[in-house]
Amino acid sequence: MTFQLNQAIGKVPPNGNPLVANRYGADPYALVFGDRVYLYMTNDALEFDGSGIVKENTFSSINKIAVISSSDLVNWTDHGEIVVAGPDGAAKWATQSWAPAAVHKVIEGKDKFFLYFANNASGIGVLSSDSPVGPWIDPIGEALILRSTPGVADVTWLFDPAVLVDNDGKGYIYFGGGVPEEEYAEPGTARVMKLGDDMTSVVGTAEIVPAPFMFEDAGIHKREGVYYYSYCSNFYDGERPEGSPPAGEIAYMTSDNPMGPWTYRETILKNPGHFFGVSGNNHHAIFQFHEEWYIAYHAQTLSKAHGIANGYRSTHLGRLFHNEDGSIREVEADYKGVQQIKPLCPYQRVQAETIGWSAGIKTEFEEAVEERLVTNIDNGDWIGLAGVDFGSKGAETFSASVISLEGGGTIELHLDDPAGLFIGELPVPAANGPENRVELKTEVNGTQGIHDLYLVFTGTTGMPLFKLVSWQFME
Structure with a gap:
């Protein structure tokens, strides 16, 4: 990898707390x-x-x-x-x-x-x-x-x-x-x-x-x-x-x-x-x-x-936890959080602002598309999703809805860690003129089973790359 991955702050994999790192609440x-x-x-x-x-x-x-x-x-x-x-x-x-x-x-x-x-x-x-x-x-x-x-x-x-x-x-x-x-x-x-x-x-x-x-x-x-x-x-x-x-x-x-x-x-x-x-x-x-x-x-x-x-x-x-007599056990607060209760399905359209862990990004409502999306994407930023179930056959393609900016860049796809197994990449062309929303697709491989998924964003440092609206895999 020829670029520096930005670090998660606050919510660090595999911890579940705090629930989000891109806002206070x-x-x-x-x-x-x-x-x-x-x-x-x-x-x-x-x-x-x-x-x-x-x-x-x-x-x-x-x-x-x-x-x-x-x-x-x-x-x-x-x-x-x-x-x-x-x-x-x-x-x-x-x-x-x-x-x-x-x-x-x-x-x-x-x-x-x-x-x-x-x-x-x-x-x-x-x-x-x-x-x-x-x-x-x-x-x-x-x-x-x-x-x-x-x-x-x-x-x-x-x-x-x-x-x-x-x-x-x-x-x-x-x-x-x-x-x-x-x-x-x-x-x-x-x-x-x-x-x-x-x-x-x-x-x-x-x-x-x-x-x-x-x-x-x-x-x-x-x-x-x-x-x-x-x-x-x-x-x-x-x-x-x-x-x-x-x-x-x-x-x-x-x-x-x-x-x-x-x-x-x-x-x-x-x-x-x-x-x-x-x-x-x-x-x-x-x-x-x-x-x-x-x-x-x-x-x-x-x-x-x-x-x-x-x-x-x-x-x-x-x-x-409630005891048999109805009393409540003392709670131990921690960074670990709670267990994921079901896997995430990657074969349905996932809004980009659905996030397990993240580094660097923000979310904002975009009037032009009347949706909330991921913004402030810089070189080395990333989004992580916990427990993504690709099934026994695995995925064949990955598509994303993006809004191109002057920088353009790439969405690299990794499993289990931001620098983990590389399964594919999606080039995002730089905008030529006004911002416009485009649907892009690429082939992927090696995705069978349940994994944490990381979308790693690369491009020219210091230049706005693109905005991410949603994504989806196809079997």
Whole structure:
């Protein structure tokens, strides 16, 4: 190989965490629909001072929610950002969009999706859609929950929603946080409230969830008739009664009713600093996918790898296990992540922004083709896909949809490592005039069985090479 391969940063093969390396994403919330899990995340974006130095994340300019999805939990499709708040957003009354929660409900025979978000810590809004990836609209044109909402006036931080649609179709929203002055042990700032059948209204009065040492991050899941309310404990550094949650950990309570009463149990996930050497807030979501249980959480691993761990967080995934008595085992956060639950089929069209690992690239929405694609492709960059099943016969050809740029270049195909077995290459001609989308094809060989696949991009260093829209193999 006559060029220098660029290195993966943050998510390094064969690790599964953080889930993506081409964007940040915090406060994950999971929605399972069909054969995919969708993760909605606070769209952490780097902030810079006047000298161009990355500064501490203030969260004040975050008005978008990022979305990724996967059917195998290792290769993730980047769906980009939902513009939620501000003059260009769906909810023009809002200024920020933090800590989303998403849920699906069938209403009048149609699939409907609802995305709840925090307008900083002053209220909670809701968007709706006919698809888990939008487009999204603001169905009520104002906040869903404000301090004028019954039972909410004394909630310190009115944010961090979690939502449950129960087996009978009734909806519930959990939210709140903060510590009133000196009320560390019993803040009384967690709430649960009934949602209307339309999922865009609230019913009755919000009830207190008496979560010990509550700080933020409502979570809710139901298993075998038991409701699990989970949350992040506060950072009070004084003495705590025995059995209380330690600082900055995910704790949980249980009930046989979605509105309570609740019984405190224990903590299940230590602060990210315990595992990754970078502390910060702790935020999670628990969900079931193909009969197994998982926990999504965030940590500053990607920003740490870039040397800018200033509050910029990335989503991770781990397995969650319930014991026979219904209690939850403690979770060990790590870089390894979870096992791929099924192989990726290369004989169906794969969007380029479906990525297991990557080096150097970005993803952007391209107006000209009305699709999201891989951009910022330089010499030595690459994309890796985990567990690609070529079958016993193997592939005969590889095709890709690309947008040529002035540089042009080559897509080299390797197995199991960016410098692994070479199975073919696809030349991409330089654009002669305006950018145009072309479909290119090449022969490949030696692809039988299940392998990690790497698309390695080569060309003239320092020159834009091309943009990648999608790819596919043929048997």
